[in-house]
Amino acid sequence: MYLQSVIKSRYATPATSPDRSAQLWEAGPRAPGLPAGYGFRPGPGRRYPPSMALPRDDVRPEISHRYVDARGLRVHIAEAGTGPLVLLLHGFPECWYSWRHQLVALARAGYHAVAPDQRGYARTGGPDAVGAYTMLHLVGDVIALMDGLGEPRAVVAGHDWGAPVAWHAALLRPDRVRGVIGLSVPYLPRGSSQPIPALRSMLGDGFYMVYFQPPGVADAELAADPRRTFTRLLYGASGDAAPGDGAAMAPVVPPGGGFLDICPEPPAVLPGWLTREDIDTFVAEYGDAGFTGPLNWYRNIDRNWELTAPWHHAPVTVPALFIAGDRDLVIAGPGLRQALGRLREAVPRLRDPVVLPGCGHWTQQERPDEVSQAMTGFLGELD
Numbered sequence: 001m002y003l004q005s006v007i008k009s010r011y012a013t014p015a016t017s018p019d020r021s022a023q024l025w026e027a028g029p030r031a032p033g034l035p036a037g038y039g040f041r042p043g044p045g046r047r048y049p050p051s052m053a054l055p056r057d058d059v060r061p062e063i064s065h066r067y068v069d070a071r072g073l074r075v076h077i078a079e080a081g082t083g084p085l086v087l088l089l090h091g092f093p094e095c096w097y098s099w100r101h102q103l104v105a106l107a108r109a110g111y112h113a114v115a116p117d118q119r120g121y122a123r124t125g126g127p128d129a130v131g132a133y134t135m136l137h138l139v140g141d142v143i144a145l146m147d148g149l150g151e152p153r154a155v156v157a158g159h160d161w162g163a164p165v166a167w168h169a170a171l172l173r174p175d176r177v178r179g180v181i182g183l184s185v186p187y188l189p190r191g192s193s194q195p196i197p198a199l200r201s202m203l204g205d206g207f208y209m210v211y212f213q214p215p216g217v218a219d220a221e222l223a224a225d226p227r228r229t230f231t232r233l234l235y236g237a238s239g240d241a242a243p244g245d246g247a248a249m250a251p252v253v254p255p256g257g258g259f260l261d262i263c264p265e266p267p268a269v270l271p272g273w274l275t276r277e278d279i280d281t282f283v284a285e286y287g288d289a290g291f292t293g294p295l296n297w298y299r300n301i302d303r304n305w306e307l308t309a310p311w312h313h314a315p316v317t318v319p320a321l322f323i324a325g326d327r328d329l330v331i332a333g334p335g336l337r338q339a340l341g342r343l344r345e346a347v348p349r350l351r352d353p354v355v356l357p358g359c360g361h362w363t364q365q366e367r368p369d370e371v372s373q374a375m376t377g378f379l380g381e382l383d
Contacts, residue, residue, distance in 0.1 A: 070144035076123035081107025085151045088115040091160020095122035101368035109376045120293020122285040133296040135304040157181035179319045183363040189313045206253040212298040221258045222291040230282045236263030239360030240271040242327040320350045321378040325359025
């Protein structure tokens with residue numbers, strides 16, 4: 001999850017196998033013009049027991065699946081509908097399936113909805129090098145995916161980590177992004193301090209973004225039992241786990257503990273928006289990929305701050321919408337909810353923010369109908 005820490009610190013503060021276990025686009029060792037070592041290398045094989053179910057493309061019959069060449073990155077996409085393109089970018093630790101409800105709703109509203117597994121995630125996979133997961137890589141993937149789909153422009157929506165990618169796509173390429181929708185994480189301009197040292201100073205080594213920095217530690221913890229990982233995280237950061245006055249999880253790892261220790265124990269009966277089948281799908285989608293690629297996004301937070309220096313305090317100028325739950329960890333912190341009223345200072349064409357009562361961090365999964373309605377309303381204003 002991409003939570004309130006980045007807001008507080010003002011982030012303001014090559015193989016040829018077509019098999020998905022071979023992590024290289026079939027066209028060759030690398031796409032023309034890319035440096036050596038860019039792209040995929042053969043994966044190490046299954047990381048979890050062979051009895052674990054493989055991803056299925058019939059989980060949602062209305063949604064189809066394929067791979068798109070995004071300039072050397074073999075991107076798995078889920079898609080539905082025809083019409084103007086809307087890209088749906090997931091967060092951590094998620095995949096295309098987080099947008100299952102909106103893919104169908106947007107298709108019915110007359111849009112071509114596309115939810116990719118982003119770099120390092122699920123069926124897309126990614127390179128081994130930690131430095132290949134910067135914000136510039138991630139925004140580059142968005143633009144390359146648009147090119148691969150043959151679309152000059154798109155509306156880009158993102159949740160959790162996908163939201164900063166969507167905001168930065170709008171910031172860096174307003175010629176290609178005709179509108180942006182951020183869920184959970186608002187846009188705040190780049191600030192003056194390097195984020196990870198500031199977070200360590202304020203919140204200690206146990207703060208989860210700091211805990212994620214050493215390679216291998218969180219990777220092993222989350223991969224040890226993926227079903228436990230997804231169940232605890234999806235429930236723990238939801239509005240159902242939160243008390244009436246805010247979010248339940250305090251994202252600081254206890255001494256000698258792990259990241260999952262900060263998540264409350266899920267009840268025997270999960271909330272209505274989260275089924276055992278949903279958990280099964282997330283587990284299956286991560287079966288080959290593991291968690292190292294997704295965690296590498298966190299390991300580039302300071303590098304992102306360095307690379308985005310030319311856009312220091314730059315506003316996002318395209319039409320924008322922000323949606324969040326009032327029990328979301330991101331906006332439940334002191335002063336953060338009040339900061340929503342100042343978002344237009346950084347996003348001058350922002351519509352009125354949509355805050356969903358009782359909703360936690362997993363916005364579009366916990367409140368699918370309300371989110372889909374807000375998104376289609378915003379999209380209709382752009383057409």
